[in-house]
Amino acid sequence: MTASNPLTTAKKSFEFYSRLNLTLLTGLKAHDLAEMAAILRQVQGSVIYHHTHHFLVQHQHLSPEPPNDFAYWIRNILLEERLGEELAAIDVMRFSTIRDLRDAIVAVIENFIERTGNVRAAPAGQEFHFMRSVSFVMPTGLRAANLLEFRDALMQVSRGSIGYHMFDARLRLERDDNDFAMWLQEELGEDQLAAALRNLDPYTQTEHGLRRRMLGLINRRLES
Amino acid sequence: MAATLKDYIPIVGEGVVSELELLGARLAGKRVINVNSTRVGGGVAEILGRLIPLLNEVGLDARWEVIQGTEDFFALTKHLHNALHGKSHTFTAQDHAVFDDTTARNLKSLDLDGDIMFIHDPQPAGLVRRRAEAGGSWIWRCHIDLSAPAPGAWEFIEPLVRQFDLSVFSSPQFARTLSIPQVLVSPSIDPLSDKNRDLSQSEINDILSRLGVHSDKPIVTQVSRFDRLKDPVGVLEAWRLARRRVDCQLILAGGGATDDPEGAEVLREVRERSDNDPDVHVLDLPPTSNIEINAIQRASTVIIQKSLKEGFGLTVSEALWKGKPVIAGAAGGIPLQITHKYSGILTHTIEGTAFWIKQLLSEPEFANRLGTNGQNHVRANYLLTRHMRDYMLAFLFLANINEDVIKL
Known part of the structure; x- marks a missing residue:
């Protein structure tokens, strides 16, 4: 179904939430790749989420986005450039659950250990410390009932709100889709716009760039 | 208030x-x-x-x-x-x-x-x-x-x-x-405290002139207690190596020498080694010198924190907050505050520190970019x-x- 009018009113308004993260320390640390793989297998999903997403929160000015923490440690501390690159290149968008993402990360590391027999240890004091993120989700008070209102709200919402609806909804809450695309399709019948938003890779751009692209797509639709 | x-x-x-x-x-x-x-x-x-x-x-x-x-x-x-x-x-x-x-x-x-x-x-x-x-x-x-x-x-x-x-x-x-x-x-850090709030150029100039520092040459600074773990002697040596190629002055500002015998010894050694060089300013400041430290950091061209061991190293955030390029030892919590070559420079040796002092003094555009990125990182994470x-x-x-x- 494609909406004929961009001012179609939704039965159910989109409610914008914001997300704030608190970091917890697990007390677990890895000295080498074998320990890293073993710990990765047993930790909670929120640990995997933390180390693949916190950089996006803490270094939002960096462009292009840096790799996940595992890749960073392996490349910069263990000095394994190739493996670091392989891990950085894991396409997080391919996965719909944290479990699948974890399996992919562990498989790349274990495969490398098997191939090379690598047992190089990190220098003392530079071990990998495992942490996890606890997310606090709260309504921002902003709602949208049509595409115009949605565009206006998207211009105002915090970085945490975009992160929540784009990253967390899909991967962490396992909703199969990001919240924006889902609402645009289901409530407004904006199939093409939803598909375009679904295809944006939030992991390869800054929050600023992501917001600008989403607004560009919506504005084009509003002008059509 | x-x-x-x-x-x-x-x-x-x-x-x-x-x-x-x-x-x-x-x-x-x-x-x-x-x-x-x-x-x-x-x-x-x-x-x-x-x-x-x-x-x-x-x-x-x-x-x-x-x-x-x-x-x-x-x-x-x-x-x-x-x-x-x-x-x-x-x-x-x-x-x-x-x-x-x-x-x-x-x-x-x-x-x-x-x-x-x-x-x-x-x-x-x-x-x-x-x-x-x-x-x-x-x-x-x-x-x-x-x-x-x-x-x-x-x-x-x-x-x-x-x-x-x-x-x-x-x-x-x-x-x-x-x-x-x-x-x-x-x-x-509190961006509204005396140590971090904005200062006018005239306030900065007044304080610097009171401390006997002239702004006729680029200023390389380390603000830290006179403590061996902060390696002030290493900073002096790195500055000397750098100055062979780029003319600049050095400020070593800190305190802790009055109530700590080891601090007094380190201060004496730094003074001795500075050899009365008019371009070296060793300032033993009282603990209340917040505005002075703020002014020194704001007047600096490059700021160093050459710690050999460090807790969190909040002086790095203080320096980054002033938008300055920072060269720091990769110790304790410093790597959390600086991503190498993006929001500052991490070094491990005196020679490496000297190399980067020269680079940053010679490439002000790159140095400014580091400073801006560092300031944004502090704004998002350490306020x-x-x-x-x-x-x-x-x-x-x-x-x-x-x-x-x-x-x-």
């Missing part, structure tokens, strides 16, 4: 302050009792003095209590503090008796009627013995570097720590194997508003300790 949240809006944006207000509304009326061992002096007292009015402004009922102790007690807790930092010390049964006795006396005199007891550092940790009777949730906030405690030090405090609901540490390296959750809350947010999230976490995603 104490700053209000509104004063932070031009610095962090309205969104950040609204989030703090939203969190405050969820915690409205919660009685949070902070307990530490001193009301003045030291980073903990400084941060509490600034945070408590802001927490109250968003609706919490935050208070601050200070434990009283004998000379014996504070001598013991000084040993404990040093031992937690790695200096060896043997704790005796008498030490435990002194600690327990002071705890018992404070339990009688302190008003611990609250919803959240926020206990700072080891000195008041024994108050947790009142937990069953006083009720409420108990948080232990550790401001100390626990990465390599001496044998016996952690064991002294651990039986108390495990009675809390939650612990809070400043850096991932300080995490322990503990039965209670451990939260990471980095320290912060007082983020510190306040994390504390409120920790308070909210107490009611949902087994959850990963908490709907408020």
